[in-house]
Each structure stands twice: as structure tokens, then as C-alpha cells.
Amino acid sequence: MTDLSRIRNFSIIAHIDHGKSTLADRLIEFCGAIEAREMKAQLLDNMDIERERGITIKAQTVRLNYKAKDGEIYQLNLMDTPGHVDFAYEVSRSLAACEGSILVVDASQGVEAQTLANVYQAIDANHEIVPVLNKIDLPAADVPRVKQQIEDVIGLDASDAVEVSAKSGINIDGVLEAIVTRLPPPKGDAAAPLQALIVDSWYDAYLGVVVLVRVVNGELRTGQKVRFMATGATRELDRVGIFGPKKMLVDRLGPGEMGFVTAAIKDIRDTKVGDTITEERRLAATPLPGFKPSIPVVFCGLFPTDAADFEDLRESLGKLALNDASFQFEMESSAALGFGFRCGFLGLLHLEIIQERLEREFNLDLITTAPSVVYRMHMNDGTMKEMHNPADMPDPVKIDRIEEPWIKANIMLPDEYLGGVLQLCTERRGIQKDLTYVGGRAMLVYELPLNEVVFDFYDRLKSISRGYASFDYVLEGYREGDLVKMSILVNNEPVDALAMIVHRTQAEYRGRQLCERLKDLIPRHLFKIPIQAAIGGRVIARETIAALRKDVLAKCYGGDISRKRKLLDKQKEGKKRMRQFGEVEIPQSAFIAALRMGQE
Numbered sequence: 001m002t003d004l005s006r007i008r009n010f011s012i013i014a015h016i017d018h019g020k021s022t023l024a025d026r027l028i029e030f031c032g033a034i035e036a037r038e039m040k041a042q043l044l045d046n047m048d049i050e051r052e053r054g055i056t057i058k059a060q061t062v063r064l065n066y067k068a069k070d071g072e073i074y075q076l077n078l079m080d081t082p083g084h085v086d087f088a089y090e091v092s093r094s095l096a097a098c099e100g101s102i103l104v105v106d107a108s109q110g111v112e113a114q115t116l117a118n119v120y121q122a123i124d125a126n127h128e129i130v131p132v133l134n135k136i137d138l139p140a141a142d143v144p145r146v147k148q149q150i151e152d153v154i155g156l157d158a159s160d161a162v163e164v165s166a167k168s169g170i171n172i173d174g175v176l177e178a179i180v181t182r183l184p185p186p187k188g189d190a191a192a193p194l195q196a197l198i199v200d201s202w203y204d205a206y207l208g209v210v211v212l213v214r215v216v217n218g219e220l221r222t223g224q225k226v227r228f229m230a231t232g233a234t235r236e237l238d239r240v241g242i243f244g245p246k247k248m249l250v251d252r253l254g255p256g257e258m259g260f261v262t263a264a265i266k267d268i269r270d271t272k273v274g275d276t277i278t279e280e281r282r283l284a285a286t287p288l289p290g291f292k293p294s295i296p297v298v299f300c301g302l303f304p305t306d307a308a309d310f311e312d313l314r315e316s317l318g319k320l321a322l323n324d325a326s327f328q329f330e331m332e333s334s335a336a337l338g339f340g341f342r343c344g345f346l347g348l349l350h351l352e353i354i355q356e357r358l359e360r361e362f363n364l365d366l367i368t369t370a371p372s373v374v375y376r377m378h379m380n381d382g383t384m385k386e387m388h389n390p391a392d393m394p395d396p397v398k399i400d401r402i403e404e405p406w407i408k409a410n411i412m413l414p415d416e417y418l419g420g421v422l423q424l425c426t427e428r429r430g431i432q433k434d435l436t437y438v439g440g441r442a443m444l445v446y447e448l449p450l451n452e453v454v455f456d457f458y459d460r461l462k463s464i465s466r467g468y469a470s471f472d473y474v475l476e477g478y479r480e481g482d483l484v485k486m487s488i489l490v491n492n493e494p495v496d497a498l499a500m501i502v503h504r505t506q507a508e509y510r511g512r513q514l515c516e517r518l519k520d521l522i523p524r525h526l527f528k529i530p531i532q533a534a535i536g537g538r539v540i541a542r543e544t545i546a547a548l549r550k551d552v553l554a555k556c557y558g559g560d561i562s563r564k565r566k567l568l569d570k571q572k573e574g575k576k577r578m579r580q581f582g583e584v585e586i587p588q589s590a591f592i593a594a595l596r597m598g599q600e
């Protein structure tokens with residue numbers, strides 16, 4: 001067990017692409033030599049599946065051993081945090097497991113929206129923060145300007161910011177020294193009853209459920225009988241280990257240390273993130289303060305393009321859920337798209353990651369319905385229902401009011417794009433809260449309904465600002481809105497997969513857009529096909545696909561009217577049948593295309 005004064009637990013926070021991963025790699029590399037010589041850990045099988053995980057959405061820790069200039073060897077636990085706003089909850093729980101943060105800012109770019117969002121979280125977690133200016137090798141790097149910006153925008157003293165180039169390996173030891181000298185050591189009591197915080201857990205094909213922990217008091221040992229305080233389950237620990245960055249077994253983990261344990265646990269849902277592990281023999285009096293659970297905020301339907309893939313899809317979703325407790329799914333059926341699943345995500349990026357993994361790793365071709373947020377339906381009878389799917393909208397006469405989630409967004413952008421971005425935010429029902437300028441960049445704070453953001457806000461923002469705007473948000477809470485369900489009717493039949501909840505003021509615009517698209521996508525039939533957008537019984541937009549008229553009368557010369565009538569009747573019957581099976585006549589590809597266009 002390491003003396004507390006020689007432990008530092010920290011995370012690296014940064015805006016995307018400012019060099020967080022590159023710096024982490026350099027730190028690991030720099031400390032690598034010492035690790036091999038001085039650590040008495042037992043090397044576990046070298047399993048590379050971790051690397052296969054691609055985008056790191058899971059919190060990971062790496063233990064480094066650093067020989068500092070004071071001659072002492074320090075144990076540094078680097079906690080990786082996911083950078084994207086969708087995973088804000090995961091960021092906050094990673095931060096809760098450490099005492100300090102390294103704030104990486106690209107010296108050629110300066111402070112961006114995610115820099116701010118992450119710093120605020122670190123401040124909330126009471127972290128000591130060391131600013132690091134990266135990419136000083138770039139000719140465009142402007143260290144004095146970015147230092148000034150950090151002081152003006154964030155209010156952090158940047159006079160002793162560490163200037164580095166992660167890519168060229170310049171001043172990496174400067175970062176390590178700052179960690180040792182400027183970040184506080186953890187606190188804890190080795191003699192107290194065990195309290196270890198579950199920071200994360202995931203399923204590993206070889207080890208079963210792996211639980212990432214931060215020990216606060218007491219110690220964790222192999223063979224120890226432990227209790228999970230939230231669930232009350234007891235287990236004997238099979239393994240106690242660390243990531244160095246490879247998995248290595250250790251005898252014990254003491255206060256302030258981070259590592260992993262395994263204990264014949266089958267389901268990650270049994271290891272609740274934020275729960276406290278204590279010792280069965282000597283129970284802790286109270287659990288540690290946990291974390292807020294991460295709850296899905298965006299839902300959409302996932303359907304296999306080929307109905308024969310349904311079982312494969314179910315199995316693949318199950319596999320993904322093994323490693324991602326914040327991902328939810330349940331079966332859903334749609335008249336237009338067949339059988340599929342309603343899935344819940346932390347945000348749009350999370351949705352994209354899951355969708356991409358299903359398509360790439362599991363080789364599935366999928367249709368995604370328009371993303372929807374979680375609405376709160378306050379019914380006349382005083383009850384409240386959460387609605388994840390527009391198809392489940394109760395009868396409007398029974399609804400007293402509907403609430404929708406709102407976010408607070410930070411948008412940073414070069415001045416010249418401000419006009420366009422303000423207009424976009426206004427179109428999306430945004431409420432401007434603040435506008436300030438820092439070194440030629442505008443910093444906008446807006447409140448926006450999440451439902452307007454999940455649609456295509458981010459893409460529009462990027463295109464208006466030519467990619468220069470950065471955006472981050474936090475959920476603010478629920479507010480009442482004048483929201484309605486808009487149905488799309490094709491040939492007078494509602495198409496469930498295209499229904500959506502919209503704000504009344506946006507309904508007509510959205511409705512018209514969808515009808516126009518569908519008109520081009522649905523092939524002509526022998527009869528006219530009306531395509532309508534409707535709220536309740538009221539049509540708000542309409543397009544018509546003209547009929548393809550087969551000239552049935554061409555064969556009848558002259559006046560035999562009864563024959564003509566017969567033929568016409570026959571054709572009418574045909575029409576009826578068509579109408580009856582109206583949906584079958586619409587190629588599924590049309591729905592798919594309409595939905596995909598909605599996401600562009």
C-alpha cells in the first residue's frame with residue numbers, strides 16, 4: 001500500500017482535439033521505464049479487446065509510477081474522462097474519483113465550449129486545476145493570448161500554466177512535476193472499515209464483470225468477502241488489480257488507490273455505479289455519497305432493414321447493453337417498418353456510436369426513426385406519464401399539460417458568424433441569456449428546448465459557422481410547452497414511424513417539409529395519393545401524388561356505356577384494394593429515405 005502523500009489522482013480534461021489522448025500517451029510512455037523496474041505486480045493475460053472498444057466512452061484508469069525531482073516515487077492514477085457532452089454524467093463521476101484535473105488547452109485554438117463545460121464540472125468536483133497549454137510547436141500557437149483567455153473566461157490563474165507539445169514530447173516532465181507538486185494527495189484512513197466507490201463496471205469476455213473502484217477508507221484484498229451496499233449483495237473478491245495500462249493483479253488496494261475487482265458477477269446491473277463496496281465482516285456505517293445515475297434523454301426506434309435480421313439485432317443490442325448500463329432498449333413494432341426496438345441514449349452522439357457499432361461490428365443494416373426526447377405528460381387526473389415514443393401519445397383531451405426538457409447551451413464562435421447563429425437559435429425557440437466577447441470570439445449562452453436540438457441543430461450550427469462554432473450543453477429541467485403530436489398520413493393512413501412531437505409553431509413548417517419529401521419518394525399509383533401532415537383531425541400540410549391513369553377505356557370504341565361502366569367499376573375495385581393495402585404499396589425504401597433525410 002502506498003503512503004497517501006505519494007498518491008495523486010487526476011483526470012485530463014479538454015475540448016475535443018486539443019490533445020488529451022496524445023498527452024495521456026506521453027505521460028504513460030514517460031513513466032513506463034520505472035514501472036517495469038520497480039513494480040511487483042503480476043502481469044495478467046494481455047488482452048487487446050479493450051483497445052478494440054474504439055471511442056472511449058467508458059471511464060478508464062491507468063496507474064503510473066513517476067520518480068519525481070524530489071527523489072520520491074509517486075503513484076499517479078490517471079482517470080480518463082469521455083470528452084463529449086452526451087457523457088457529462090460519466091465525466092462527473094470520473095471527476096468525483098480524483099482530486100485534481102489537468103486542463104489541456106490547444107495554444108493555437110484557445111478556450112472552446114467543451115473546455116468551459118469540463119472546467120465547470122471540475123470546479124464542481126472541488127478539483128485543483130493545472131492549466132496546460134498544448135501544441136506550442138505549432139506556428140499558430142499564441143501562448144500569451146491563450147493564457148489571458150484562460151484568466152478572463154475561466155477565471156483561473158494561468159501565469160504558471162505548463163507549456164507543452166504532446167506530439168513532439170516537449171516538457172512532459174513539466175506536467176508530471178505539476179501533478180506532484182500542485183495537486184493535493186487523497187485523504188483516507190487505512191484502519192477504518194472499507195468504503196470503496198464503484199466508478200464504473202463493464203463486462204469482459206474473460207473476467208466477467210469488472211468493477212472499477214476508488215478506495216476511500218480501509219482496503220480491498222483478494223479473497224475478501226464484500227458487500228455492495230445499495231443492493232445488499234455479498235461476494236468474495238476473485239481478483240484485485242490495476243491498469244498499468246495493462247491489467248495487473250495486486251494483493252490489495254488501499255485508501256486513495258484506484259483499480260479493479262472481479263467477483264463472479266454475471267450482470268453489470270448488479271454493480272451499480274456510485275454504490276459503495278464495504279467489508280462483510282466489518283460493515284461501514286454509511287455508504288459514500290454516490291452519483292446521479294445517467295439516464296437516457298434521447299429515444300429512437302431502431303429497425304432492421306431486412307426483417308430477417310430482427311433476432312440478430314436483439315442479440316447485438318443485448319451485447320452492447322452488457323457494457324453500457326445507460327443504454328436501454330425494448331421491443332417495438334411499427335406498421336411501416338415491422339419489428340424493431342425502442343432505444344434510449346444519453347444524447348445524439350451516443351445514438352450515433354451505438355448505431356455505428358451495430359452496423360460495423362455486428363454487420364446490421366438499420367433504419368433509425370427520428371430521435372425524440374422524453375416528455376412529461378401531466379394528465380387531467382393528476383398523474384404524470386413519461387413518454388418516450390410519439391406513438392404512445394395519450395388522447396389530448398386527457399392531457400392537462402405537457403412538459404419538455406430544456407438545456408442551457410454554451411456556444412463559442414468567431415464573431416462573423418454570430419448573425420446566422422443567433423437566427424438559428426431564435427428559430428429553435430431559444431432564449432438568449434448572455435453574449436460576451438473574448439479575444440475576437442463571441443460566447444453565447446442560450447436556453448433551448450432539447451427537442452429542437454436533437455433534430456439537426458448541431459449540423460446546422462456547424463454549417464452556418466463553417467465548422468468554427470463549438471457547442472456544449474447541460475440539461476436544465478422541464479418546462480411546459482405548447483406541444484402537439486403531428487401525424488403523417490399517406491393515403492389517409494397514419495404512418496406510425498413518421499409521427500413526431502413538435503411545438504405548435506413549428507408544426508406547419510416541419511409538416512410541409514416531410515410531405516414534400518415523401519411526394520418525391522413514393523412512386524405513383526393508379527390512384528391519387530394524398531400525403532398529409534395533421535394535428536388531431538386537422539390537416540396542416542398536404543401534397544398529392546398524381547395518379548398514373550391506365551387508359552382502360554381505350555379498348556371500348558363507341559357507345560356501349562354499360563361495358564364502360566363495368567370496366568370502370570372493376571378499376572375502382574382495384575383502387576379500393578390498393579387503398580386498403582395502401583401501406584404495402586409504398587416501398588419501405590421511401591420511409592427509410594424520408595427518415596434518413598430528416599437526420600441529415
Ligand SMILES: Nc1nc2c(ncn2[C@@H]2O[C@H](COP(=O)(O)OP(=O)(O)OP(=O)(O)O)[C@@H](O)[C@H]2O)c(=O)[nH]1
Pocket residue numbers: 014015016017018019020021022023083134135136137138164165166167168
Ligand atoms: N502539432 C501538434 N499537434 C498535436 C499535439 N498534441 C496533439 N496533437 C494533434 O491533435 C490532434 C488531436 O489530438 P488527440 O490527442 O487525439 O486529441 P483529444 O483531445 O484526445 O481528442 P479526442 O480523443 O478525439 O477527444 C491529433 O491529430 C494530434 O496528433 C501537439 O502538441 N502539437
